Amino acid sequence: MGSRASTLLREEEIEEIKKETGFSHSQITRLYSRFTSLDKGENGTLGREDFQRIPELAINPLGDRIINAFFPEGEDQVNFRGFMRTLAHFRPIEDNEKNKDHTASEPLNSRSNKLLFAFRLYDLDRDDKISRDELLQVLRMMVGVNISDEQLGSIADRTIQEADQNGDNSISFNEFIKVLEKVDVEQKMSIRFLH
Amino acid sequence: MPAFSCAFPGCRRDLLVIVLVVFVGIGLPIEASAPAYQSHGTEGSYLTNVTNTKKAFPVLAVNYKHVRQPFEIALWILLALLMKLGFHLIPRLSGVVPESCLLIVVGLLVGGLIKVIGEEPPVLDSQLFFLCLLPPIILDAGYFLPIRPFTENVGTILVFAVIGTLWNTFFMGGLLYALCQIESVGLGGVDLLACLLFGSIVSAVDPVAVLAVFEEIHINELVHILVFGESLLNDAVTVVLYNLFEEFAKVGTVTVLDVFLGVVCFFVVSLGGVLVGAIYGFLAAFTSRFTSHTRVIEPLFVFLYSYMAYLSSEMFHLSGIMALIVCGVVMRPYVEANISHKSYTTIKYFLKMWSSVSETLIFIFLGVSTVAGPHAWNWTFVITTVILCLVSRVLGVIGLTFIINKFRIVKLTKKDQFIVAYGGLRGAIAFSLGYLLSNRHQMRNLFLTAIITVIFFTVFVQGMTIRPLVELLAVKKKKESKPSINEEIHTEFLNHLLTGVEGVCGHYGHYHWKEKLNRFNKTYVKRWLIAGENFKEPELIAFYRKMELKQAIMMVESGQLPSALPSTISMQNIQPRAIPRVSKKREEEIRRILRSNLQNNKQKMRSRSYSRHTLFDADEEDNVSEVRLRKTKMEMERRVSVMERRMSHYLTVPANRESPRPGVRRVRFESDNQVFSADSVPTVHFEQPSPPSTPDAVSLEEEVPKRPSLEADIEGPRGNASDNHQGELDYQRLARCLSDPGPNKDKEEDDPFMSC
Numbered sequence: 001m002g003s004r005a006s007t008l009l010r011e012e013e014i015e016e017i018k019k020e021t022g023f024s025h026s027q028i029t030r031l032y033s034r035f036t037s038l039d040k041g042e043n044g045t046l047g048r049e050d051f052q053r054i055p056e057l058a059i060n061p062l063g064d065r066i067i068n069a070f071f072p073e074g075e076d077q078v079n080f081r082g083f084m085r086t087l088a089h090f091r092p093i094e095d096n097e098k099n100k101d102h103t104a105s106e107p108l109n110s111r112s113n114k115l116l117f118a119f120r121l122y123d124l125d126r127d128d129k130i131s132r133d134e135l136l137q138v139l140r141m142m143v144g145v146n147i148s149d150e151q152l153g154s155i156a157d158r159t160i161q162e163a164d165q166n167g168d169n170s171i172s173f174n175e176f177i178k179v180l181e182k183v184d185v186e187q188k189m190s191i192r193f194l195h
Numbered sequence: 196m197p198a199f200s201c202a203f204p205g206c207r208r209d210l211l212v213i214v215l216v217v218f219v220g221i222g223l224p225i226e227a228s229a230p231a232y233q234s235h236g237t238e239g240s241y242l243t244n245v246t247n248t249k250k251a252f253p254v255l256a257v258n259y260k261h262v263r264q265p266f267e268i269a270l271w272i273l274l275a276l277l278m279k280l281g282f283h284l285i286p287r288l289s290g291v292v293p294e295s296c297l298l299i300v301v302g303l304l305v306g307g308l309i310k311v312i313g314e315e316p317p318v319l320d321s322q323l324f325f326l327c328l329l330p331p332i333i334l335d336a337g338y339f340l341p342i343r344p345f346t347e348n349v350g351t352i353l354v355f356a357v358i359g360t361l362w363n364t365f366f367m368g369g370l371l372y373a374l375c376q377i378e379s380v381g382l383g384g385v386d387l388l389a390c391l392l393f394g395s396i397v398s399a400v401d402p403v404a405v406l407a408v409f410e411e412i413h414i415n416e417l418v419h420i421l422v423f424g425e426s427l428l429n430d431a432v433t434v435v436l437y438n439l440f441e442e443f444a445k446v447g448t449v450t451v452l453d454v455f456l457g458v459v460c461f462f463v464v465s466l467g468g469v470l471v472g473a474i475y476g477f478l479a480a481f482t483s484r485f486t487s488h489t490r491v492i493e494p495l496f497v498f499l500y501s502y503m504a505y506l507s508s509e510m511f512h513l514s515g516i517m518a519l520i521v522c523g524v525v526m527r528p529y530v531e532a533n534i535s536h537k538s539y540t541t542i543k544y545f546l547k548m549w550s551s552v553s554e555t556l557i558f559i560f561l562g563v564s565t566v567a568g569p570h571a572w573n574w575t576f577v578i579t580t581v582i583l584c585l586v587s588r589v590l591g592v593i594g595l596t597f598i599i600n601k602f603r604i605v606k607l608t609k610k611d612q613f614i615v616a617y618g619g620l621r622g623a624i625a626f627s628l629g630y631l632l633s634n635r636h637q638m639r640n641l642f643l644t645a646i647i648t649v650i651f652f653t654v655f656v657q658g659m660t661i662r663p664l665v666e667l668l669a670v671k672k673k674k675e676s677k678p679s680i681n682e683e684i685h686t687e688f689l690n691h692l693l694t695g696v697e698g699v700c701g702h703y704g705h706y707h708w709k710e711k712l713n714r715f716n717k718t719y720v721k722r723w724l725i726a727g728e729n730f731k732e733p734e735l736i737a738f739y740r741k742m743e744l745k746q747a748i749m750m751v752e753s754g755q756l757p758s759a760l761p762s763t764i765s766m767q768n769i770q771p772r773a774i775p776r777v778s779k780k781r782e783e784e785i786r787r788i789l790r791s792n793l794q795n796n797k798q799k800m801r802s803r804s805y806s807r808h809t810l811f812d813a814d815e816e817d818n819v820s821e822v823r824l825r826k827t828k829m830e831m832e833r834r835v836s837v838m839e840r841r842m843s844h845y846l847t848v849p850a851n852r853e854s855p856r857p858g859v860r861r862v863r864f865e866s867d868n869q870v871f872s873a874d875s876v877p878t879v880h881f882e883q884p885s886p887p888s889t890p891d892a893v894s895l896e897e898e899v900p901k902r903p904s905l906e907a908d909i910e911g912p913r914g915n916a917s918d919n920h921q922g923e924l925d926y927q928r929l930a931r932c933l934s935d936p937g938p939n940k941d942k943e944e945d946d947p948f949m950s951c
Contacts, residue, residue: 056695063695066692066695066696070699118688142688163681180681182674183686186605191696191706
């Protein structure tokens with residue numbers, strides 16, 4: 001790789017990221033090389049167009065939302081720390097972590113944080129509820145253009161009906177958790193980063 | 196006769212059981228002594244013909260030989276099923292002892308009976324077993340294999356199946372050979388290859404036994420799929436090892452080349468089986484694309500193609516079980532998109548029926564063969580075999596789990612490992628393979644005896660104790676879950692999310708390949724294998740449609756709604772179901788009933804409407820929640836509003852003596868409707884004079900969350916005028932939703948639907 005001394009990862013930074021996200025040393029370096037390969041502008045941050053260049057995201061129905069999830073509120077660039085912070089949600093939950101008592105806050109990859117991440121992808125306006133419209137938007141993205149609005153509306157109505165317990169016609173975070181209690185979220189939302 | 200008026204409740208059941216047993220007792224001697232009877236019969240008739248030539252045409256004659264074979268087969272199957280029936284009539288027994296054990300005991304008794312009579316009890320013919328009895332069970336298992344857990348754990352399953360079985364074989368074979376070397380045992384003649392052959396037969400976990408026992412304990416999905424998947428996939432290993440050692444035992448020596456060829460053979464057998472299964476699976480899917488005009492024979496295609504896959508792979512000595520599983524798995528998504536609902540039900544029930552019969556027969560025959568078979572008992576050998584089986588299984592599972600857990604996201608806990616180890620049951624496949632051993636092997640009888648003992652031990656001891664152990668260890672049970680549209684949507688959402696994040700990381704993992712396969716499937720494969728335009732249908736929509744369909748059928752079956760009207764989305768995609776056609780006669784009926792019911796006072800109606808809700812609770816249908824009822828009611832109101840347009844000029848409701856406020860009357864009618872449907876009056880209920888009912892439908896929707904009693908009449912007269920507009924919109928939206936081109940006053944709405 002070329003000499004980009006200013007953007008090389010320093011040991012202290014690795015340590016900090018390790019503490020914050022729980023990734024191992026090798027994982028961090030590996031992801032850093034991925035970060036730099038995506039960073040075509042070589043300025044140490046990624047912009048939206050860098051993400052959009054990834055072919056898998058281009059064909060992914062939720063591509064835009066995933067990209068947005070990486071960028072903090074209102075910003076257009078994400079640095080490596082932010083990158084890692086988002087990816088930390090997808091780290092597998094290890095057994096020993098389950099028992100460790102948390103002096104700090106809950107680790108980023110705990111079950112409820114994973115679910116919160118997914119919830120935030122639905123809930124764009126951050127009002128802590130998935131409204132019927134938000135659900136419809138997601139359904140429309142996943143299902144394509146051939147299905148009529150009424151059909152999607154029926155599905156959305158049915159979905160909300162199934163999940164809604166307090167009758168506010170939208171899905172709150174707790175209802176979201178309850179509906180997914182049978183799904184093995186630890187497995188479904190984890191990526192096996194190679195050791 | 197006092198027999199049928201017993202005082203205490205269990206009496207009738209016990210009597211029935213006794214009757215069954217007597218029937219069995221009589222049936223068997225008849226069958227066993229049939230040959231004697233048959234010759235007697237013909238002799239008798241011959242004599243009669245010779246001596247009395249002028250005798251009239253024999254009105255009644257017996258010719259058993261003519262029907263002997265089918266008769267015997269049918270009788271065996273009938274007796275087996277009666278036994279099965281009998282068990283479930285004895286309440287306490289079926290809860291404690293697994294069915295497989297009981298059936299083996301029955302087999303033992305039957306075998307004993309036959310022997311006592313002096314006849315030769317039939318042995319479980321290996322040909323019969325492998326070609327007729329085993330395929331239905333495997334097909335049933337493969338067709339309904341839960342794909343998601345299977346693919347998520349396929350690595351683990353393969354490791355257990357292949358490496359676990361290899362470990363078991365060599366461990367047991369080796370230690371038994373060492374045992375035979377000991378002078379005191381007296382088995383000096385057994386060489387290593389024979390022991391290894393024996394090891395290969397005994398070490399394979401049996402799918403039939405596993406299914407039979409695990410079905411009753413409802414263990415959690417992960418453990419179930421691990422043990423079950425292992426039992427299915429280890430067939431390839433078993434076939435290879437068995438054939439290998441058979442060959443080697445003939446020759447007597449093993450070279451390195453042979454071992455190498457053995458390994459190659461393993462890959463050929465397993466991949467070949469998979470390939471054959473896939474080919475037949477695609478053929479079946481392709482055929483099902485064209486069956487829209489001959490719905491009746493659709494199930495047959497499924498069965499025959501699968502059976503052909505099994506036979507073809509057996510022909511080439513490939514793994515028939517794997518072929519069958521792959522065939523079922525491959526063809527299922529496409530076939531189900533093409534066939535009618537009735538065919539789907541037929542396939543499901545035929546498979547369950549056949550596999551049930553097969554299983555019953557297998558276990559009974561196992562019992563009978565035990566009594567029949569030649570035995571050579573050697574305490575040391577047999578006991579050692581049993582112990583070694585357990586030990587090698589436990590060691591194998593623990594060792595492999597230790598390695599596997601390094602690669603798994605969700606680790607296997609100690610409890611899971613215990614159940615996996617303890618659930619490794621041996622069954623009829625081991626017995627049949629042992630039976631197939633040619634008589635050349637001097638130890639054949641000894642091996643057979645040992646195999647039978649192991650089978651008995653695993654089925655009886657492990658089978659019976661696994662349920663209390665599961666309770667004791669508080670192992671996670673299967674969570675009974677209804678299909679939930681939420682889970683489906685969110686799971687798909689998470690799949691996309693994870694695929695995207697994997698893309699960001701540059702990591703080509705599980706999700707990446709799954710997504711690639713899906714895309715390939717969607718663009719190329721579905722186009723060829725799914726009839727009509729259905730191939731474009733996204734999975735989510737298909738799932739939703741099926742769910743609605745199931746719910747509608749369920750509601751009809753439980754009698755809550757005489758003909759449940761599915762949601763509009765279902766209407767667009769699937770075959771029409773019976774929409775009520777209103778004939779003139781019915782209209783008269785409706786009018787009459789409405790008129791008479793209008794006389795009722797509020798109290799009665801209120802109580803009736805309440806009793807209908809309690810009717811639900813009594814049904815114990817927790818699937819049918821109040822919410823769903825509400826939703827369906829809403830749908831019904833909407834449809835009803837369309838039909839009422841037409842009906843309004845047929846029906847007139849006489850003014851009654853109660854308050855003429857239109858609002859009140861309207862609301863009351865709505866309640867009437869509900870009352871009627873409980874009484875199963877023809878579905879088109881309701882009615883309304885000129886102002887459209889949609890505003891009331893709307894208002895009723897809102898009031899439904901409170902008890903639909905008549906406090907509603909306060910809301911009745913609310914905004915008639917302003918709601919008209921909304922009513923129109925509602926109506927138009929509804930018209931668009933329905934797939935017919937909008938209601939026509941002259942044409943009945945039903946026609947487009949009733950055309951198929």
